[in-house]
Amino acid sequence: MVKPVVRIDDLRLEFLSQAGPFEALKGISLEIGEGEIVGVVGESGSGKSVTAMNLLQLLPRTKINVPTGTISVLDHDVRAMDEKQLQKIRGGEVAMIFQEPMTALNPVLRVKDQIDDVILRHKDVTPAEAEEMSLKLLADTKITDPRRVYESFPHELSGGMRQRVMIAMAFSCSPKLIVADEPTTALDVTVQAQILALLKERAKTTATSVLLITHDLAVVAQLCDRVYVMYKGEFVEQGVTKDVIGNPQHVYTRALLNSLPEGKAPKSRLATVAAAMIEGDTSNVIEEPIEQVTRVARTGDTLLQIKDAVVRYPKEYNLFGRPITFHTAVDHVSVEIKEGETLALVGESGCGKTSLANAVVGLNRLASGEIIYRDKNILDHEPEIRREIQIVFQDPQSSLDPRWPVWQIMTEPLTVGTSPSKAELREQAADLCEMVGLEASQIDRLPHEFSGGQRQRIAVGRALSVRPKLLVLDEPTSALDVSVQAQILNLLLDLQDEHGLTYLFISHDVAVVRHIADKVAVMYQSKVVEAGDSEQVLTAPTHEYTRTLMNAVPSLKRAFAA
Amino acid sequence: MSDLKVSRTGGLLGTEEGKTFSWEKVRQVANPEIVIAFTLFTILMVIAIFGALLQTHDPMQGDLLKRFTPPGQEGYFFGSDHLGRDLWSRMVDGLQWSMACALTANVLNLLIGSTLGLLAAEKPGWLRIIVNQFVYTLQSLPGLIILICVVVVVGQGFLTLVFTLGLLSWVVYMRVIYAEASSLFQREYVQAARLAGVSRWSIMFSHVLPGVRASLFVIFAFHFAGLLIAESALSFLGLGAPLGVPTWGNMLAESRQYMIRAPWMLIVPAGAIVTAVVTMNLVGDGIASLSRKKGRSIDV
Numbered sequence: 001m002v003k004p005v006v007r008i009d010d011l012r013l014e015f016l017s018q019a020g021p022f023e024a025l026k027g028i029s030l031e032i033g034e035g036e037i038v039g040v041v042g043e044s045g046s047g048k049s050v051t052a053m054n055l056l057q058l059l060p061r062t063k064i065n066v067p068t069g070t071i072s073v074l075d076h077d078v079r080a081m082d083e084k085q086l087q088k089i090r091g092g093e094v095a096m097i098f099q100e101p102m103t104a105l106n107p108v109l110r111v112k113d114q115i116d117d118v119i120l121r122h123k124d125v126t127p128a129e130a131e132e133m134s135l136k137l138l139a140d141t142k143i144t145d146p147r148r149v150y151e152s153f154p155h156e157l158s159g160g161m162r163q164r165v166m167i168a169m170a171f172s173c174s175p176k177l178i179v180a181d182e183p184t185t186a187l188d189v190t191v192q193a194q195i196l197a198l199l200k201e202r203a204k205t206t207a208t209s210v211l212l213i214t215h216d217l218a219v220v221a222q223l224c225d226r227v228y229v230m231y232k233g234e235f236v237e238q239g240v241t242k243d244v245i246g247n248p249q250h251v252y253t254r255a256l257l258n259s260l261p262e263g264k265a266p267k268s269r270l271a272t273v274a275a276a277m278i279e280g281d282t283s284n285v286i287e288e289p290i291e292q293v294t295r296v297a298r299t300g301d302t303l304l305q306i307k308d309a310v311v312r313y314p315k316e317y318n319l320f321g322r323p324i325t326f327h328t329a330v331d332h333v334s335v336e337i338k339e340g341e342t343l344a345l346v347g348e349s350g351c352g353k354t355s356l357a358n359a360v361v362g363l364n365r366l367a368s369g370e371i372i373y374r375d376k377n378i379l380d381h382e383p384e385i386r387r388e389i390q391i392v393f394q395d396p397q398s399s400l401d402p403r404w405p406v407w408q409i410m411t412e413p414l415t416v417g418t419s420p421s422k423a424e425l426r427e428q429a430a431d432l433c434e435m436v437g438l439e440a441s442q443i444d445r446l447p448h449e450f451s452g453g454q455r456q457r458i459a460v461g462r463a464l465s466v467r468p469k470l471l472v473l474d475e476p477t478s479a480l481d482v483s484v485q486a487q488i489l490n491l492l493l494d495l496q497d498e499h500g501l502t503y504l505f506i507s508h509d510v511a512v513v514r515h516i517a518d519k520v521a522v523m524y525q526s527k528v529v530e531a532g533d534s535e536q537v538l539t540a541p542t543h544e545y546t547r548t549l550m551n552a553v554p555s556l557k558r559a560f561a562a
Numbered sequence: 563m564s565d566l567k568v569s570r571t572g573g574l575l576g577t578e579e580g581k582t583f584s585w586e587k588v589r590q591v592a593n594p595e596i597v598i599a600f601t602l603f604t605i606l607m608v609i610a611i612f613g614a615l616l617q618t619h620d621p622m623q624g625d626l627l628k629r630f631t632p633p634g635q636e637g638y639f640f641g642s643d644h645l646g647r648d649l650w651s652r653m654v655d656g657l658q659w660s661m662a663c664a665l666t667a668n669v670l671n672l673l674i675g676s677t678l679g680l681l682a683a684e685k686p687g688w689l690r691i692i693v694n695q696f697v698y699t700l701q702s703l704p705g706l707i708i709l710i711c712v713v714v715v716v717g718q719g720f721l722t723l724v725f726t727l728g729l730l731s732w733v734v735y736m737r738v739i740y741a742e743a744s745s746l747f748q749r750e751y752v753q754a755a756r757l758a759g760v761s762r763w764s765i766m767f768s769h770v771l772p773g774v775r776a777s778l779f780v781i782f783a784f785h786f787a788g789l790l791i792a793e794s795a796l797s798f799l800g801l802g803a804p805l806g807v808p809t810w811g812n813m814l815a816e817s818r819q820y821m822i823r824a825p826w827m828l829i830v831p832a833g834a835i836v837t838a839v840v841t842m843n844l845v846g847d848g849i850a851s852l853s854r855k856k857g858r859s860i861d862v
Binding site for chain 2: 403
């Protein structure tokens with residue numbers, strides 16, 4: 001390694017709050033060489049974003065305390081620099097790419113004003129030259145029509161386009177270092193693949209160093225030369241990506257890799273980062289053994305049949321508030337689910353999978369077609385059937401009333417029509433807690449006292465309270481960390497085994513779907529383009545789109561093959 | 563677990579959304595502004611409730627020999643007016659009248675405004691359209707002028723004033739509650755409750771109303787200040803309290819002719835109004851910062 005672009009030595013950082021200091025970084029050291037792509041991977045709360053933010057001193061200095069450590073970026077001691085000096089580095093020698101391109105771009109300015117501004121501020125050029133450079137940069141990011149994008153407002157562009165613009169802006173002043181904080185997390189998988197490839201290509205051709213912050217090991221495998229694995233404010237493992245992922249030394253890295261559903265036998269138990277780890281002591285971690293449970297699909301009669309379903313949303317209204325044009329979200333879709341099996345709807349955002357799920361539970365009305373549940377049209381017998389079909393939403397943060405204790409949340413469906421005593425409800429809640437792997441003693445706590453995974457368990461418990469037959473799971477793990485995702489997937493599989501539940505599983509994650517589903521229906525632009533046994537569809541896809549989707553998913557295996 | 567968390571995007575979150583009020587939180591956020599606000603508020607309430615005990619003279623009984631006594635002389639705490647009546651005692655009476663009037667009108671406003679707001683947010687369709695259009699109409703008319711017209715028609719008196727204010731100025735409640743409740747009705751936990759078959763009313767009272775409670779408190783305080791001003795303005799114009807009743811507005815009106823000779827006749831009621839209004843605004847700010855969720859204060 002030649003002279004490092006970034007060098008962090010023994011950096012400690014505390015957040016100051018009224019409840020006392022909270023140690024976010026516990027003495028980390030990191031080095032990024034010239035032209036090197038370095039990944040920092042960890043779960044939410046591990047301190048990876050704090051590392052990135054602190055590199056450019058973007059954290060409010062009054063709210064943090066840095067007891068030890070030096071940060072040198074391009075031979076500048078950034079901790080000793082004042083705001084003015086820092087501003088010269090930011091955007092110039094060091095550029096940033098953020099997770100959400102919509103909020104990182106100014107919505108009221110055209111793309112051209114934003115790119116030109118960066119160039120004019122850091123380089124000594126005329127506006128005309130700046131324009132020429134901007135167009136060149138946009139063309140470099142493989143935008144087919146740079147002129148149109150250059151003249152557009154951010155809201156006129158798709159998420160992928162916006163992220164390309166961000167990348168163009170980041171490279172505009174030929175930076176030595178780019179800090180990318182979860183640059184593709186907000187994007188669809190097919191777009192993510194393009195953006196990652198683009199980022200890598202741009203960095204390699206311009207010999208720019210990249211610090212990539214992500215929670216996704218597969219992204220790291222695909223992109224990074226070296227990787228640092230972060231856990232609770234410490235780097236527990238570091239090294240060349242291939243070695244770290246191919247032959248992980250630290251138990252946490254191993255647990256993290258084992259919690260990924262990719263490459264595991266379908267429906268097997270996934271390893272989880274053990275409870276000991278979550279409590280913060282990394283020294284005595286027990287790795288959970290991976291038992292290979294072979295689950296037998298107990299498929300029975302057809303439970304739910306969706307026939308020619310169409311869901312439309314009004315787009316424009318006439319003078320009297322009557323809709324005149326519609327957006328068709330679900331376009332003549334027919335699928336069926338047998339009792340005890342799991343059907344997964346896979347597709348990108350906007351493909352109509354959630355609209356269809358909402359129609360099944362009754363949150364959306366069908367414009368035409370029908371949904372048959374056990375030989376009864378769901379629209380005719382709603383009240384009785386509704387209780388047999390329950391839903392678990394994506395984000396457990398917003399699906400639980402923040403003011404309610406757990407016992408009340410879990411037993412709310414039980415209070416419909418009857419009024420059981422508080423003691424009865426609490427007892428039920430305790431049972432449900434046990435069922436979903438929470439402690440019965442926690443039923444008096446409020447949702448915010450729980451972690452994301454625990455909250456999702458509460459949501460599952462609430463859905464199970466009325467003993468449903470069919471559970472609609474709308475991206476139940478996509479708001480969660482991978483290790484937590486593994487826990488929830490294990491829980492869902494166990495519950496299915498024990499109670500013979502039927503799942504309608506909505507997801508964009510092919511690896512998760514392969515793991516949990518018996519049948520798959522791939523949705524693209526409101527239609528089901530391919531459906532069948534999950535093994536068959538996902539190993540030998542016949543439709544063009546399914547193949548694109550499969551290839552786009554970042555995969556550890558493919559990253560190594562390359 | 564520390565209550566300071568770092569979100570996925572690296573942003574700093576304050577305490578998580580949860581209970582909107584607790585004494586623990588009060589101790590944490592009690593800044594000087596809040597202490598002043600609630601001290602002033604307590605003093606005002608004590609005067610309003612125990613007014614009769616604190617009055618030094620009969621507020622209606624004048625002593626013509628002691629007209630225009632400056633403050634602090636001859637036992638007149640705040641001086642006397644053109645008929646030799648004690649301004650302090652009259653101010654206390656005015657406080658009681660104003661507080662009672664604003665409080666009752668405010669409760670009426672709260673009931674009407676939040677009920678309509680909740681109903682309009684819950685039920686898409688004709689009710690929402692009618693309520694919203696009615697509110698737009700009401701908002702487009704100049705409030706004080708409408709109040710004046712109504713009072714001119716129905717006449718003066720405590721009840722008239724309370725009902726006029728109570729029935730006409732609930733718009734702020736409706737707008738805020740409608741906006742907040744609309745977003746709460748879209749929350750997934752409300753949808754989950756709906757799917758479980760929980761009734762509309764139950765959802766409204768158990769999920770949505772607790773969600774807007776913090777905002778209700780805040781509007782209550784700010785709106786209280788607004789009503790105090792409206793009441794005083796109407797009385798000043800001779801349209802609120804009947805003539806002769808010692809209210810702040812009436813006292814201001816009486817002081818006009820003697821402004822030069824006895825400026826305290828103006829300063830005492832004007833000061834009272836300003837103090838009361840500022841206090842209620844501070845209280846509103848205080849409640850807002852006490853119930854601050856996720857580092858975001860409630861916008862009123």
